[in-house]
Amino acid sequence: MTDDVTTQTPVDRQALRAEVQTKYREVAEMPDADFHFHTGRFLARHLGYDPAWLEPLPDPAVESFAGIANPFALRHLEAGERVVDVGSGAGFDTFVAAGQVGSEGAVVGIDMTPEMLAKSRRNAELVGADNVTFRDGYVEEMPLDDGWADVVISNGVFNLCPDKKAAFDEVFRVLTPGGHLQFGDIANNNPVPPEAMQDIDLWTG
Amino acid sequence: MLEAVGFEAVQIGPPVDTFAGAGGEDKARAYAVFGYPFLARKPR
Numbered sequence: 001m002t003d004d005v006t007t008q009t010p011v012d013r014q015a016l017r018a019e020v021q022t023k024y025r026e027v028a029e030m031p032d033a034d035f036h037f038h039t040g041r042f043l044a045r046h047l048g049y050d051p052a053w054l055e056p057l058p059d060p061a062v063e064s065f066a067g068i069a070n071p072f073a074l075r076h077l078e079a080g081e082r083v084v085d086v087g088s089g090a091g092f093d094t095f096v097a098a099g100q101v102g103s104e105g106a107v108v109g110i111d112m113t114p115e116m117l118a119k120s121r122r123n124a125e126l127v128g129a130d131n132v133t134f135r136d137g138y139v140e141e142m143p144l145d146d147g148w149a150d151v152v153i154s155n156g157v158f159n160l161c162p163d164k165k166a167a168f169d170e171v172f173r174v175l176t177p178g179g180h181l182q183f184g185d186i187a188n189n190n191p192v193p194p195e196a197m198q199d200i201d202l203w204t205g
Numbered sequence: 206m207l208e209a210v211g212f213e214a215v216q217i218g219p220p221v222d223t224f225a226g227a228g229g230e231d232k233a234r235a236y237a238v239f240g241y242p243f244l245a246r247k248p249r
Contacts (some may be wrong), residue, residue: 047221047240074218091229156240168210176214178249181212182242186223189237 065092067155069184087157091120218242
């Protein structure tokens with residue numbers, strides 16, 4: 001496997017952020033549009049999410065889900081844990097995490113796309129998730145104190161970060177010693193040519 | 206890179222054919238792209 005998550009890439013960070021924001025604004029506002037990836041409840045079932053967590057959630061909390069894999073596949077969260085969902089989108093994984101950690105736990109979702117943040121906050125009210133908050137921020141600059149989190153989750157976000165090391169360094173900073181990083185993301189088994197790595201359109205589509 | 210940053214006990218779960226049937230399937234096939242769950246721990 002060529003570890004796509006761990007590769008430094010020569011694209012402009014600000015330009016890529018703008019491109020990602022444009023794409024995910026569309027996913028927030030038009031979740032049933034034709035994207036290069038699946039979305040919503042179909043995708044969550046396809047990725048193997050436990051129906052017990054998926055099915056009770058209302059459609060607005062699921063329809064803009066655009067993850068890559070199941071971040072809960074290798075470890076179930078424990079009651080009372082403090083969790084950060086990096087790139088939380090409209091909040092689907094955040095709400096699954098909130099259910100797993102329960103009322104003694106807390107989940108902070110962080111996203112950089114205003115339309116996703118607004119939708120996630122509306123969804124928190126709809127779901128009645130009292131242990132969830134959403135904050136504006138970037139993977140590489142999370143608005144959290146050192147060691148705040150027992151767990152950092154993420155789904156399909158690190159592959160969109162041009163500086164993977166900076167992103168993982170930031171995750172390491174916000175985790176408490178003994179804390180877990182659990183995420184879903186892509187990896188390629190065939191090499192990607194350098195010219196393709198510099199094509200910003202290929203990063204999001 | 207996860208180990209280089211300082212994480213330990215890194216695990217990678219089974220692949221999932223994330224883009225099967227989606228618009229991006231052709232590009233995913235070209236580079237053999239799959240989704241994976243990852244797990245790692247910050248040392249105590």
